[in-house]
Amino acid sequence: MLHSHCFLCVGVLFVALVESRMLDKCMKSKPKYTMNVVLLEDETSDWSLGFVRDAVVQAIKADRQLNIAAGLNITLTANFRGFNTTLYKRRGCGSSTCEGVEILKSLHAKGEVGCAMLGPSCTFATFFMVDVEIGLTLTIPIISAGSFGLSCDYKANLTRLLPPARKISNFFVHFWNFTRHGLKTLWERAYVYKKADQTEDCFWYINALEAPSVQFAMSISREMLRSKTELKKALQSENRHSNVFILCGTPDDITTIKNDTTIPPEIV
Structure with missing residues (x-):
């Protein structure tokens, strides 16, 4: 039992170290920061990418003006990545388990992980990104307007905007x-x-x-x-x-x- 606890602690520390290095590299590399927006793109979900894109663009413009007024040379850009589940028999969040992970893996392979992620809003997709034991070691801070499920509770890298x-x-x-x-x-x-x-x-x-x-x-x-x-x-x-x-x-x-x-x- 002691050995298993030790291995678990080492695993948690390793994940934390990887994430810390990723954020340090992102924040220190240059004054241009990327936020990946990863959401369903089905035109029916409340938080579908098509409904959110314009609001994100407007928010980034407002943020840019605040930075200029404060004398800060910081530029935030958004990289929009939607996943479509129309080919699945069960569409929407129920088929999103692998989609979010695949997008994050693709971003890492291209060196485009960025400093933070907005989305996904689906519990199934989010869980496999943020879970310490079976999730990705590539985890970055995730802001989700969803991910309501119990499996997403108490995840260090996840901020949920709506009541879980x-x-x-x-x-x-x-x-x-x-x-x-x-x-x-x-x-x-x-x-x-x-x-x-x-x-x-x-x-x-x-x-x-x-x-x-x-x-x-x-x-x-x-x-x-x-x-x-x-x-x-x-x-x-x-x-x-x-x-x-x-x-x-x-x-x-x-x-x-x-x-x-x-x-x-x-x-x-």
Whole structure:
């Protein structure tokens, strides 16, 4: 056991050393820094490259003006690299596992890794870049507007701009335990509705509420509803497990549920 811990520590130190040298080389080489923008290019995802490109270009222009005003001779450029999953049967983030890694390997082979990366936003793609044990030793600081999954928690090189699934799960635990006289009593149970056609963020948020090893499942007695039929049955039941239902979606999803069945007034 001691040997395994030693090997793990050596591995972590080696990765940290490689990353430190890469950043030092990037920052000291010249006052021109490159940020690689690696995102899905499918025109349907919220963070598709086509939707983000103009905003990144405008942000770089604004950054350049700030540097000039401060007397800094620093130039930031963006290298846009999109990956398309239209050839896969399962499109979008579900097929992004290898795509991000291949792009990063290609950038390294060309000497274009840069100082930082914006994206990917998919959990599957990000995990294989930032994980210490099985990820790449070529890891650079990654800024992601996604990567919500539990597998991307506590990664030293990853900054997530939106709330990850773990924080959403922990919020529900604290809210269920919160009490205020005349306002809210202690809640101990819940239904969690898992839609079949989840978006990337909703998939990982509900996954964190479902996972047995996460704080929510260990603290709250929850029942999973995996179909519209199960949801409707629970809503109409007189012996419900809970009057509190959790789902992730849009206002249209709520409207659809209300149109399909009458919801008792005591349900939240």
